Amino acid sequence: MTIDHLDARLVALLSAxxxxxxxxxxxxxxxxxxxxxxxxxxxxxxGVITGYGPDIDPAALGFDVTxxxxxxxxxxxxxxxxxxxxxxxxxxxxxxxITGGGDMLCRVVARSNADLQRVIxxxxxxxxxxxxxxxxALDTPVPYRTxxxxxxxxxxxxxx
Amino acid sequence: MTIDHLDARLVALLSAxxxxxxxxxxxxxxxxxxxxxxxxxxxxxxGVITGYGPDIDPAALGFDVTxxxxxxxxxxxxxxxxxxxxxxxxxxxxxxxITGGGDMLCRVVARSNADLQRVIxxxxxxxxxxxxxxxxALDTPVPYRTxxxxxxxxxxxxxx
DNA sequence: GATTCAGTGGACAATGTGCTCAGTCTTCGC
DNA sequence: GCGAAGACTGAGCACATTGTCCACTGAATC
Numbered sequence: 001m002t003i004d005h006l007d008a009r010l011v012a013l014l015s016a017x018x019x020x021x022x023x024x025x026x027x028x029x030x031x032x033x034x035x036x037x038x039x040x041x042x043x044x045x046x047g048v049i050t051g052y053g054p055d056i057d058p059a060a061l062g063f064d065v066t067x068x069x070x071x072x073x074x075x076x077x078x079x080x081x082x083x084x085x086x087x088x089x090x091x092x093x094x095x096x097x098i099t100g101g102g103d104m105l106c107r108v109v110a111r112s113n114a115d116l117q118r119v120i121x122x123x124x125x126x127x128x129x130x131x132x133x134x135x136x137a138l139d140t141p142v143p144y145r146t147x148x149x150x151x152x153x154x155x156x157x158x159x160x
Numbered sequence: 161m162t163i164d165h166l167d168a169r170l171v172a173l174l175s176a177x178x179x180x181x182x183x184x185x186x187x188x189x190x191x192x193x194x195x196x197x198x199x200x201x202x203x204x205x206x207g208v209i210t211g212y213g214p215d216i217d218p219a220a221l222g223f224d225v226t227x228x229x230x231x232x233x234x235x236x237x238x239x240x241x242x243x244x245x246x247x248x249x250x251x252x253x254x255x256x257x258i259t260g261g262g263d264m265l266c267r268v269v270a271r272s273n274a275d276l277q278r279v280i281x282x283x284x285x286x287x288x289x290x291x292x293x294x295x296x297a298l299d300t301p302v303p304y305r306t307x308x309x310x311x312x313x314x315x316x317x318x319x320x
Numbered sequence: 321g322a323t324t325c326a327g328t329g330g331a332c333a334a335t336g337t338g339c340t341c342a343g344t345c346t347t348c349g350c
Numbered sequence: 351g352c353g354a355a356g357a358c359t360g361a362g363c364a365c366a367t368t369g370t371c372c373a374c375t376g377a378a379t380c
Contacts, residue, residue: 001220001221001222003221011214011216014213014214015211015213015214016213018211018212018213018214019212021366021367021368022367022368023366023367023368024367031327031328032327032328032329033328033329033368034326034327034328034329035326035327035328037368037369038326038327046220047217047220048216048217048220048221049214049215049216049217050215050216050217050220051175051178051214051215052178052179052212052213052214052215053174053175053176053178053212053215054171054174054175054178054209054211054212055209055210055211055212055213056171056208056209056210056306056307056309056310057207057208057209057210058306058309059207060161060206060207060208060210061161061163061208061309061310061313062161062313063309066256068228068256068258068265079301080301083301083302084301086301086302087301087302088318089308090308090309090311090312090318091309091312092302092308093302093304093305093306093308093309094300094302094303094304094305095300095301095302096226096228096297096298096299096300096301097297097298097299097300097301098228098295098296098297098298099295099296099298100293100294100295100296101295102295105228105295105297106302107304109309133260134260135258135259135260135261135262135265136258136259136260137256137257137258137265138256138257138258138259139256139257140254140255140256140257141239141240141243141244141246141247141255141256141257142243142246142247142252142253142254142255142266143254144253144254144267144304145253145254146216146218146253147216148249148250148251148252148253149216149218149221149223149250149251149253149269150216150221151250152250152251153221153222158248158250181335181336181337182336182337183335183336183337184336191358191359192358192359192360193337193359193360194357194358194359194360195357195358195359197337197338198357198358
């Protein structure tokens with residue numbers, strides 16, 4: 001889907017101050033309220049905006065350790081049953097199937113390095129998982145973001 | 161921070177239907193409105209809830225390709241200047257410093273495999289980056305989530 | 321020249337919000 | 351056992367926002 005200037009500014013504004021509401025957005029952007037509503041509806045309909053759920057910081061819940069675990073799986077039954085089992089582990093936040101050396105990549109969190117061992121053991125215990133390789137995230141200089149992308153897609157300067 | 165049953169149910173409810181508002185939450189959960197407000201304020205103050213920004217789907221914007229790029233960097237100036245440069249690339253959604261074979265791991269998106277090459281070239285051009293290894297995410301059986309974590313931390317069943 | 325689409329500016333009733341208050345309950349320390 | 355502190359309740363209020371209409375304008379399309 002194509003995004004224009006106004007869409008990008010709208011998303012940026014809502015990302016910065018989510019609680020301001022449609023009316024305040026229209027004032028800040030200098031357009032009519034109906035326009036803002038229409039843009040938001042359109043982006044929601046097209047799947048660009050998937051929701052407005054509360055953003056949770058796992059670290060604030062005590063899950064200080066983040067790791068990326070590459071999985072090698074036995075290719076007999078495919079990866080679907082493996083993914084289904086991984087989905088049952090709360091600490092597994094994300095699972096991808098990948099190209100290259102491994103078969104799957106998942107992001108996991110844990111309360112400590114010792115706790116990470118427990119989580120990895122849970123993963124290894126999943127039927128079909130042959131071997132895992134883990135890398136621990138020491139620091140996160142750039143936390144997950146999509147705003148730069150939206151700005152770029154909307155033809156705005158990336159940073160301001 | 162510690163989360164209880166009610167907090168977890170509240171976050172789950174807001175994640176499922178973000179637009180219902182505080183009053184409707186209090187009705188659904190069977191508690192007073194002030195309680196819901198107090199819980200949300202407390203979680204926001206403790207950093208558990210970092211915001212309510214619109215969730216953007218890069219794929220819906222045309223960025224269909226997701227890849228994880230491991231960076232090897234020259235360790236003379238440290239990783240901070242590298243991270244700063246990476247932050248300027250819109251398609252770089254996330255950067256971590258890591259243990260193990262590589263030095264940094266970043267998540268990038270692109271419009272196509274050819275476009276991914278362009279993005280990787282941008283990364284390689286960053287001062288201090290020596291070499292990169294990329295894996296492409298073919299499928300995402302478990303998209304990023306934190307709800308399971310919240311449910312677990314709040315003492316609820318992970319799945320219902 | 322006619323049609324279509326996006327945006328404007330205004331209106332309306334209905335609802336939710338932020339804020340405050342007094343009262344109840346449980347837990348904790350002494 | 352008793353007082354204090356903290357959390358929750360239920361209620362009230364003024365105010366702003368929402369969802370939903372409408373008629374009108376301007377630009378682009380054919």
